[in-house]
Amino acid sequence: CSSKYVLSALHPMWQGPLVAPGGNRQSPIDIQVRKTVFDPHFKPLSPEYDPRTCSQVWNNGYSFLVEYDDTTDKSTLKGGPLEDTFRLCQFHFHWGESNAWGSEHTVDRRLFPAELHLVHWNSDKYKLFEEAVMEENGLAVIGVFLKIGNRHEGLQKLVDVLPAVRHKDSVVEFTRFDPACLLPANIDDYWSYAGSLTTPPLSEAVTWIIMKQPIEVSHDQLAVFRSLLFTSAEEEVQKSMVNNFRVQQPLKGRTVRSSFT
Ligand SMILES: NS(=O)(=O)c1nccs1
Numbered sequence: 220c221s222s223k224y225v226l227s228a229l230h231p232m233w234q235g236p237l238v239a240p241g242g243n244r245q246s247p248i249d250i251q252v253r254k255t256v257f258d259p260h261f262k263p264l265s266p267e268y269d270p271r272t273c274s275q276v277w278n279n280g281y282s283f284l285v286e287y288d289d290t291t292d293k294s295t296l297k298g299g300p301l302e303d304t305f306r307l308c309q310f311h312f313h314w315g316e317s318n319a320w321g322s323e324h325t326v327d328r329r330l331f332p333a334e335l336h337l338v339h340w341n342s343d344k345y346k347l348f349e350e351a352v353m354e355e356n357g358l359a360v361i362g363v364f365l366k367i368g369n370r371h372e373g374l375q376k377l378v379d380v381l382p383a384v385r386h387k388d389s390v391v392e393f394t395r396f397d398p399a400c401l402l403p404a405n406i407d408d409y410w411s412y413a414g415s416l417t418t419p420p421l422s423e424a425v426t427w428i429i430m431k432q433p434i435e436v437s438h439d440q441l442a443v444f445r446s447l448l449f450t451s452a453e454e455e456v457q458k459s460m461v462n463n464f465r466v467q468q469p470l471k472g473r474t475v476r477s478s479f480t
Pocket residue numbers: 222225336338360415416417418419420
């Protein structure tokens with residue numbers, strides 16, 4: 220999908236305000252569990268992904284993105300807090316230089332070593348990602364926490380190609396990958412709130428759906444994430460791609476709803 224405008228962490232704009240001026244629904248946030256409100260109207264979440272829409276992996280200088288062909292409704296997300304059908308366009312991760320931190324969202328201030336984002340746009344209302352990103356009901360992002368544990372066999376297929384996208388702007392073909400394998404066993408328990416993109420342009424267009432259950436990946440798998448570089452092959456000084464997360468943002472009176480009691 221064309222989320223190519225996602226700027227690198229080094230882009231001048233990103234050096235700018237880490238809190239979007241005038242933003243009152245910015246992400247990420249800390250989820251204070253005792254302040255969440257159960258919403259009995261949430262429907263079961265139904266991700267329906269077609270692995271054949273997977274196309275490539277590329278290093279955009281901020282994270283690595285696994286991109287999906289989003290010209291049809293072949294890989295979609297419906298249900299949960301969502302009224303419309305949302306089309307998968309890409310997924311990516313945020314991680315730290317150590318296992319002690321790396322996630323963008325936190326749960327009662329608990330940090331995870333990494334966080335997966337599956338990015339979808341409202342294809343009932345808009346024709347393109349770029350259009351949807353300007354609208355407050357335009358995007359839906361599923362967040363999944365990663366914790367250190369058993370090796371994740373599904374993730375390994377992606378880890379194996381990461382050396383091919385070590386430098387910024389590198390791309391490698393990547394097909395037949397079902398992102399559902401990266402979802403936790405239990406996708407019925409999640410939190411949802413109205414937020415924003417966590418990288419420029421920080422658009423306040425996102426319905427966040429944060430899974431309660433983390434997935435397990437091995438220390439070695441996360442080490443391969445850290446072997447990626449923010450910098451392109453031509454740059455003299457190579458910078459490890461680590462700590463590519465945004466600082467937490469004020470809740471500003473928002474309510475985080477839960478699908479479970
Ligand atoms: N990290 S994020 O999922 O909020 C995102 N930023 C830009 C495109 S998708």
